Amino acid sequence: MITKTEVHNIMKYSCLIRRHILEMTLIAKSGHPGGSLSMTDIISTLYFYWLKIDPKKPLWEERDYFVLAKGHASPALYSAMAERGFFPVSYLKTLRQLGTGLQGHPDKRRLPGIEMSTGSLGQGLSIMVGISMGLKLDKKPNRVFGVLGDGECQEGQVWEAAMSAAHYNCSNLTIFIDKNNLQIDGTTDEIMSIDPIGKKFESFGWNVLTIDGHNILEIVSALEKAENETKKPTVIVANTVKGKGVSFMEHQLCFHGSPCTDEEFCIAEKELKNALGEITCQI
Amino acid sequence: MPDLAGTRDYFGKTLVELGNENPNIVVLDADLSSSTRTSMFRKAYPDRFFNAGIAEQNCIGMAAGLANLGKIVFASSFAMFITGRAWEQIRNSVSYAYLNVKIAATHAGITVGEDGASHQALEDIAIMRVIPEMRVLVPADAIEAGQMIRSAAEMPGPFYIRMSRGNTPLVFNSIEYQYEYGKSKVIREGEDVAIMATGIMVYLALEAANELQKENIKVSVVNISSIKPIDEETIIQVAKKTRAIVTAEEHSVFGGLGSAVAEVLCQHCPVPIEMLGIQGVFGESGKPDELLIKHHLTTEGIIDKVKKVLKRK
Ligand SMILES: Cc1ncc(C[n+]2csc(CCOP(=O)(O)OP(=O)(O)O)c2C)c(N)n1
Ligand SMILES: [Mg+2]
Numbered sequence: 001m002i003t004k005t006e007v008h009n010i011m012k013y014s015c016l017i018r019r020h021i022l023e024m025t026l027i028a029k030s031g032h033p034g035g036s037l038s039m040t041d042i043i044s045t046l047y048f049y050w051l052k053i054d055p056k057k058p059l060w061e062e063r064d065y066f067v068l069a070k071g072h073a074s075p076a077l078y079s080a081m082a083e084r085g086f087f088p089v090s091y092l093k094t095l096r097q098l099g100t101g102l103q104g105h106p107d108k109r110r111l112p113g114i115e116m117s118t119g120s121l122g123q124g125l126s127i128m129v130g131i132s133m134g135l136k137l138d139k140k141p142n143r144v145f146g147v148l149g150d151g152e153c154q155e156g157q158v159w160e161a162a163m164s165a166a167h168y169n170c171s172n173l174t175i176f177i178d179k180n181n182l183q184i185d186g187t188t189d190e191i192m193s194i195d196p197i198g199k200k201f202e203s204f205g206w207n208v209l210t211i212d213g214h215n216i217l218e219i220v221s222a223l224e225k226a227e228n229e230t231k232k233p234t235v236i237v238a239n240t241v242k243g244k245g246v247s248f249m250e251h252q253l254c255f256h257g258s259p260c261t262d263e264e265f266c267i268a269e270k271e272l273k274n275a276l277g278e279i280t281c282q283i
Numbered sequence: 284m285p286d287l288a289g290t291r292d293y294f295g296k297t298l299v300e301l302g303n304e305n306p307n308i309v310v311l312d313a314d315l316s317s318s319t320r321t322s323m324f325r326k327a328y329p330d331r332f333f334n335a336g337i338a339e340q341n342c343i344g345m346a347a348g349l350a351n352l353g354k355i356v357f358a359s360s361f362a363m364f365i366t367g368r369a370w371e372q373i374r375n376s377v378s379y380a381y382l383n384v385k386i387a388a389t390h391a392g393i394t395v396g397e398d399g400a401s402h403q404a405l406e407d408i409a410i411m412r413v414i415p416e417m418r419v420l421v422p423a424d425a426i427e428a429g430q431m432i433r434s435a436a437e438m439p440g441p442f443y444i445r446m447s448r449g450n451t452p453l454v455f456n457s458i459e460y461q462y463e464y465g466k467s468k469v470i471r472e473g474e475d476v477a478i479m480a481t482g483i484m485v486y487l488a489l490e491a492a493n494e495l496q497k498e499n500i501k502v503s504v505v506n507i508s509s510i511k512p513i514d515e516e517t518i519i520q521v522a523k524k525t526r527a528i529v530t531a532e533e534h535s536v537f538g539g540l541g542s543a544v545a546e547v548l549c550q551h552c553p554v555p556i557e558m559l560g561i562q563g564v565f566g567e568s569g570k571p572d573e574l575l576i577k578h579h580l581t582t583e584g585i586i587d588k589v590k591k592v593l594k595r596k
Binding site: 028029030031071096097098099100102103104105107117118119120121122151152154155156183184185186188191192 | 312314315316317318322334335336337338340341363364367368396397398399400401402567568569570573574577
C-alpha cells in the first residue's frame with residue numbers, strides 16, 4: 001500500500017513539473033502545455049513511484065519501458081526525467097533550441113532515457129506492443145508502459161495495435177489514455193467521437209480500468225490491478241483536464257500548442273506555488 | 284524588407300472563394316484546420332467541410348470516395364502526415380483511380396522549425412513525384428499559391444500542392460503575375476549560369492543573382508513551381524544557354540527538384556549541376572532561420588553553389 005507521504009511526494013513533483021512545463025514552453029516560445037499538464041499526475045506517479053528505472057543507467061537491463069505515444073507532451077516527460085535525475089533541471093531551458101537533446105518531440109538518439117522517438121501520433125502503441133512481445137519472447141519480467149492522447153486514438157494504427165496486443169496476450173503492457181476530451185480543432189466529440197473508448201478496448205480484448213487521472217491513489221491502484229492481470233493488456237482510461245492545475249488554462253483549446261504569456265506565467269506560478277505550499281504542509 | 288505573406292493564408296482565402304463559386308467543392312482536414320487554414324472554409328461552408336480527426340489515411344480514403352461521386356475535393360494536413368502516413372492510400376485510392384483529389388499540404392520543409400524532425404517533411408516531393416498521374420506543385424510565394432489552388436480546382440485529377448508554415452517574401456506582383464499550369468518561368472535572365480529553384484528558395488535565388496551581378500556573373504533564375512509535370516522545354520533551353528545549373532530546394536536532394544532537373548538534363552543536355560537542398564539527413568528543432576542557415580539554404584549557400592558549378596563549366 002502506498003503511504004500518505006508517498007502520495008504527497010508524488011503530488012509535490014506534479015507541482016514542480018507543471019511549473020517546469022510552463023516555464024520551458026514560455027522560454028521556447030512554442031510547445032504544447034495543455035496536453036502536458038493533463039498527463040502530469042500520471043507521469044509523476046510513474047517516474048516518482050512506479051517505474052523501475054535508473055537515471056544513472058538509462059539502458060539498465062531490468063528497467064520498465066516507457067513510451068510517450070503523444071510525443072507533443074514531451075515537456076511533461078522531460079520535466080519528470082530532469083527531476084528524477086536523468087539530466088540537470090537547468091537543461092530544461094534548452095527545450096526546442098538548436099542542438100538540444102530536448103527536441104520538440106522526443107528523440108531517442110539525442111536524449112538517453114527516451115525509449116522511443118515519437119511525435120507522429122498513432123505509432124506509439126505498435127512500438128509498445130513490439131517491445132512487449134520481445135520481452136515475452138525473451139522470458140523477461142520487465143513491463144511496458146505508455147501514454148496515448150484521446151484524439152490520438154482516432155488513428156487507425158492504434159486499433160491495429162490494440163488488436164495485436166490482445167492477440168499476443170501482452171499482459172506486460174499497460175497504457176494510459178489521457179482522456180482530456182480535447183484535440184486541436186475542438187473537442188473529440190465534435191471532431192471525431194471516440195466514445196465509448198473503454199468499451200471499444202474491451203471488445204478488442206483488453207482489461208479496461210477507468211479512473212480520475214488526477215487522483216494519485218486511483219492511478220496507483222489501477223497500476224496495481226494492471227500488474228495482477230496475467231492474460232490481457234491493460235488500458236487505463238484516465239479522465240483528465242487539459243491544462244490541469246492552472247485555472248485559466250483548464251479546458252482551454254488555445255493552450256494546446258501555445259505557451260502562456262509572461263503575465264499569465266506569473267499568475268500560474270503563484271497558483272502552483274500555493275498548491276505546492278499546501279502539499280508540503282502535509283508531508 | 285520585402286513584403287511577407289503566408290502561402291497557407293492565400294490557400295485558405297482561395298478555398299473560400301472557390302467554395303462560393305462552386306458548390307461542388309468540398310474540403311477535408313485531419314485535426315489541423317486552424318494550422319492549414321482550411322478553418323476559413325469550415326467557417327464559411329460548414330456543410331461542405333469534413334474533419335477526419337487525427338486519421339490521415341481515412342481522410343484520403345474519404346476524399347477519394349467524395350471525388351468518386353463527382354466532388355472536387357481538397358484534403359489538407361501537415362505535409363509530413365498527409366503524404367507520409369497516407370502514401371499508399373494516395374497511390375492506390377486516389378491516383379490509380381485518377382480521382383479529383385487535391386492534396387494541399389502546409390508545414391512542409393525544415394522551416395517547420397521548433398517541432399523538429401518528426402514534423403519536417405523533407406521527402407514529400409520525392410514520394411509524391413513517383414506516383415503516376417500525380418501532379419506536384421510548389422508555389423514560390425503566396426500570390427502563386429492562390430492562383431495554383433484555383434488552377435488545380437479547375438483541372439481534373441490528383442494534385443499535390445506543397446506550402447509552408449511561415450510567412451514568406453512575395454516574389455510576384457498580384458496584379459501582373461499569371462500562373463500557367465506546367466510551365467516553369469524564367470524570372471531573371473542571365474547567360475553565365477542558371478539557378479532553378481522552387482518554393483521559398485526562389486526569392487533567395489533572386490537575391491543571390493543580384494549579389495552575383497555585382498561580380499559581373501550573369502545569372503538566370505527559373506521558378507520551377509511545377510515539379511511534375513516538369514517543363515522540359517524551358518529547362519533544356521536554359522541549360523543550353525547557360526551550360527551550368529544550380530538547383531535549390533527546401534527538401535532532400537534525393538528525389539526532389541534537383542533530381543527532377545537532373546533527370547531531364549542528363550538525357551537531353553548534360554551540363555554540370557550543383558544541387559542545394561537538405562543533404563539526406565533528418566531535420567531537428569530550432570528556429571526556422573537557424574535551420575536554413577545550418578543547411579546552407581541561404582543566399583550565401585546559393586552563391587557558393589553557383590561558384591562551384593562555374594568552375595565545372
Ligand atoms: C500523425 C499526426 N497527425 C497530426 C499531428 C498533429 N497533432 C499534434 S497534437 C494533435 C492533437 C492531439 O490530440 P490528443 O491526442 O487528444 O492530445 P492531447 O489532447 O493530450 O494534447 C495533432 C493533431 C501529429 N502530431 N501526428
Ligand atoms: Mg486530448
